[in-house]
Amino acid sequence: MRFSDTESTGEAQVLAHCTAVLGVAPEVLGGATRLRGLARFKCPNETVFVTLGFSQLDVAPYQYELSGLGFELVVRVRGAEPPTFLVAALDELRRAQGTRPLPPVGLDRTSQFRVSFVESPSLERVETLNGAVHFFEATIAARETRTPPGRKKRVRRPESDDGARAAELEAAIEKNLDDPEPWLVYADWLQSQGDVRGELIVECHEEGDTDCLEEHEDALLGARLAERLGGDPPDLELDWHLGFVKSATLKRGPDSTTDVPKMTATFLARPVCRFIRGLTFGLTDWEGAHDFTAVVKAIVRAGRGKTLEHLFFGAFEYPDDIEISSAPWGNLGGLWAVVPNLKSFKVRGAGGDFGTIELPHCVNFTVETGGLEAAQLTKVVAATWPSLERLELWTGDRQHGATSNVDDLRPLLEARAVPRLRHFGLRNCEYSDEFVHVLAKSKLLEQLTSVDLSMGTLSARGCQTLLEYAPAFAHLELLDLNDCYVPEVMFDRLMAVCAQVNVDRQRGSSAGGGNDERYVAVGE
Numbered sequence: 001m002r003f004s005d006t007e008s009t010g011e012a013q014v015l016a017h018c019t020a021v022l023g024v025a026p027e028v029l030g031g032a033t034r035l036r037g038l039a040r041f042k043c044p045n046e047t048v049f050v051t052l053g054f055s056q057l058d059v060a061p062y063q064y065e066l067s068g069l070g071f072e073l074v075v076r077v078r079g080a081e082p083p084t085f086l087v088a089a090l091d092e093l094r095r096a097q098g099t100r101p102l103p104p105v106g107l108d109r110t111s112q113f114r115v116s117f118v119e120s121p122s123l124e125r126v127e128t129l130n131g132a133v134h135f136f137e138a139t140i141a142a143r144e145t146r147t148p149p150g151r152k153k154r155v156r157r158p159e160s161d162d163g164a165r166a167a168e169l170e171a172a173i174e175k176n177l178d179d180p181e182p183w184l185v186y187a188d189w190l191q192s193q194g195d196v197r198g199e200l201i202v203e204c205h206e207e208g209d210t211d212c213l214e215e216h217e218d219a220l221l222g223a224r225l226a227e228r229l230g231g232d233p234p235d236l237e238l239d240w241h242l243g244f245v246k247s248a249t250l251k252r253g254p255d256s257t258t259d260v261p262k263m264t265a266t267f268l269a270r271p272v273c274r275f276i277r278g279l280t281f282g283l284t285d286w287e288g289a290h291d292f293t294a295v296v297k298a299i300v301r302a303g304r305g306k307t308l309e310h311l312f313f314g315a316f317e318y319p320d321d322i323e324i325s326s327a328p329w330g331n332l333g334g335l336w337a338v339v340p341n342l343k344s345f346k347v348r349g350a351g352g353d354f355g356t357i358e359l360p361h362c363v364n365f366t367v368e369t370g371g372l373e374a375a376q377l378t379k380v381v382a383a384t385w386p387s388l389e390r391l392e393l394w395t396g397d398r399q400h401g402a403t404s405n406v407d408d409l410r411p412l413l414e415a416r417a418v419p420r421l422r423h424f425g426l427r428n429c430e431y432s433d434e435f436v437h438v439l440a441k442s443k444l445l446e447q448l449t450s451v452d453l454s455m456g457t458l459s460a461r462g463c464q465t466l467l468e469y470a471p472a473f474a475h476l477e478l479l480d481l482n483d484c485y486v487p488e489v490m491f492d493r494l495m496a497v498c499a500q501v502n503v504d505r506q507r508g509s510s511a512g513g514g515n516d517e518r519y520v521a522v523g524e
Contacts, residue, residue, distance in 0.1 A: 165189060170274065174307060177275060180205055183242050196220075197272065200243030210240040220272045228263065231256065235263065244275050249315065251282025260284040261294035268302035278310035283321060290322070291330030291352065305338035314348030314368070323524045325350045325370040325400040351376060351401055357383035363420075366392040370428070370523045371401030374408050381412045388418050392425035392452065397523045406434045413442035425452030425480075428520045432484065433462035440469035450478040454502070455521035458484035460509070463494060470497050478502070485509055485518050 169189055172182040183201055190198025196219060203212045217226040228236035235258045237249040250267065252258045260281065267273060279299070284290050292313045299305060313332070318324040329347050333355020336342075341361050348368040354376050359365070362385045372395045380393065396402040409426070412418065424444065426435055432453050439445055451473075453462075463486055466473060473479060476498040486494070487509040495501045507521065 173275060177241075177277065177307065180242070197243050204240070204242045210243075213240055213243065221270055222266070225263070225267055225270070228258065235260075236267070239278075241275075243272070245270075245273050246276065247278030247280070247310065248273075248276065249280040249282065251315065252284055252286065254286055254321075261298050264295050265298040265302060268298065268304045273302075273304055275307050276304055277307055279308065280310075280312040280315045282315045283327070286322070288326070290326075291328045291349075292332065293330035293352075296330070296332055296335050300334050300338050303338075305335075306341065308339045309341060309343045311335075311339065311342060311344070312346045312348075314346070316348070318348075318522070319524065323370075324348065324368070324522055325396075325524050328352050331355070354379045357385070359383065359385045359388075361387050363387055364390045366390075368392075368394045368428075368522075369396050370394075370520075371396035371398070372404060373401060374404040377404040377408050381409060382417075384417065386417075387420055389420050390423040391418070391421060392423075392427060394428035394455070394522065395426065395430065395520075396428055397430050397520045400523045402430065406431050406438055409435070410438070413438060413444045415442070415444040415447060418444070419447075422448060423450045423452070424448055425454075427452055427455045428522050429453070429456040430520060432456035432458040433465070436462045436465045440465060440472045445472055446475075449476060450480075451476060452478075452480040454480045454482045454484065456484055457518040457520060458486060459518060460485075460487050460490065463487070463490050466497060467493055473497050483507055483521050 166189070169182070169186040173179075173186060176182070184205065187198040187201035187205075190201070192198075196216060200212060200216065204210055213220070217229065221229075225236060228234060229238070231253055233253050235251055235253055235256050238245050239247045248267065250260055250264055252260050261284070264281075268276070281292060281295055284292065284295065295313075313329055314327065316322055316327065318327075327349040329349040329352040331353045332347070333353055336355065336358050339359075342359055343361055344364040345359070345362060346364075346366040346368070351369055351371060351373055357379060365380075365383075365385065365388060367380065372393070377393070377395065380391075395404055415421070421444070426432070429435065436453070436458070439451070445451075458481055463481075466479075467490075474497065478500045479498050480502045481494065482502045482505045484506060485508050486503055486506050488506070491503050494503050508518075
């Protein structure tokens with residue numbers, strides 16, 4: 001170690017000690033870098049990574065909150081057992097600690113050692129420990145830079161083996177994307193391949209933020225994609241997790257010429273999208289050619305769907321950006337097979353083709369439209385989603401393409417395919433009055449905890465049905481009737497139906513004699 005790269009006293013003594021014990025001058029063994037109070041050491045054989053901190057330690061879960069100066073050493077090692085030289089180096093640290101013994105150093109499931117000094121040491125003790133850590137790192141470095149007699153030098157594995165190892169490490173991350181330990185093991189391997197992402201994983205984990213990524217955007221995304229981050233508004237917005245993209249929003253701004261399907265294909269091909277969990281898409285065109293058919297094809301071809309948990313097609317404001325009835329979503333049918341772990345889906349627009357929906361892990365599904373065709377509502381009702389908990393449908397009005405009626409919903413009301421459904425919203429609906437009548441007698445209502453009929457044409461007629469069947473709705477935690485045509489004289493009685501009834505905000509009132517003067521809230 002070049003001690004000029006560190007901040008320590010007693011350097012001459014440590015230098016002499018290392019030279020005497022190892023027979024190698026520490027100045028030839030590589031350097032250390034300091035970042036925000038941390039010294040990070042990487043050994044020549046890419047096997048051991050050491051983090052040393054001298055600071056106020058107040059970061060959970062492994063550090064301690066101290067009144068004075070704290071110290072922690074973290075060592076991560078690939079392999080099942082600690083090598084002898086590593087144990088010897090840790091023993092040196094124990095001796096340096098002096099009268100107070102160190103906590104036991106054990107091997108956990110990620111082959112990670114932690115040594116923590118749970119006291120506020122004196123300046124003299126800090127200097128001793130600092131020198132001991134220098135010796136520790138020098139010991140490892142010397143061991144790995146010298147080839148013992150009779151042993152062949154380490155030979156790099158074939159690329160095929162590297163590919164298998166990468167797949168193994170990535171599969172471990174996929175099992176729990178929020179667990180940092182598999183990420184850190186992956187980081188060690190990436191660094192052994194000279195991949196900057198390995199360093200960024202460690203840096204993001206240690207610092208708890210993603211500021212370090214800004215200077216690497218061109219390398220991680222490519223120059224053209226990085227440019228998309230800087231528009232006003234930007235065509236590309238990213239949320240990062242440990243040096244990889246966690247979620248992204250892709251769209252074409254009002255003054256942009258970005259081809260969203262091509263940008264999607266280029267973006268998802270980047271290695272930093274390997275563990276992407278969420279995708280949101282805004283408008284793909286402002287001149288009437290908007291839909292998501294080509295975007296879906298890009299997602300399918302990219303092969304990144306396994307980790308996707310959240311999808312939203314149609315992140316635009318209506319009517320400010322575009323009328324909802326002027327923004328069809330196109331053909332989504334090819335999507336479901338490549339997103340087996342999708343948990344949340346939302347689409348907004350004028351309609352399109354769903355295909356056959358099979359989403360075994362989906363818990364939340366939302367369709368917002370000014371005119372849903374009966375054929376597409378039928379496909380939603382026939383979907384396979386045993387984990388579904390929330391379903392929200394806007395059916396819209398006939399002037400903007402809606403062709404469904406209450407009969408199209410009857411298979412859903414039997415509750416055979418949605419055992420976990422707890423919230424159902426039939427919003428922005430022309431046949432709210434008729435739906436209340438069949439819902440009151442359905443099996444589905446028994447398992448629901450909330451019902452949303454807002455933004456529709458619910459009138460006094462439908463409200464009278466609610467009051468007649470009040471016992472069937474009494475178990476609900478929430479019944480939303482806002483933004484409809486409920487007469488004010490019925491407010492008090494309706495609010496007694498269940499625990500919470502939202503009814504105070506209405507677009508008008510009606511005796512329920514017909515639909516001539518009642519409209520859904522969102523059509524155009």
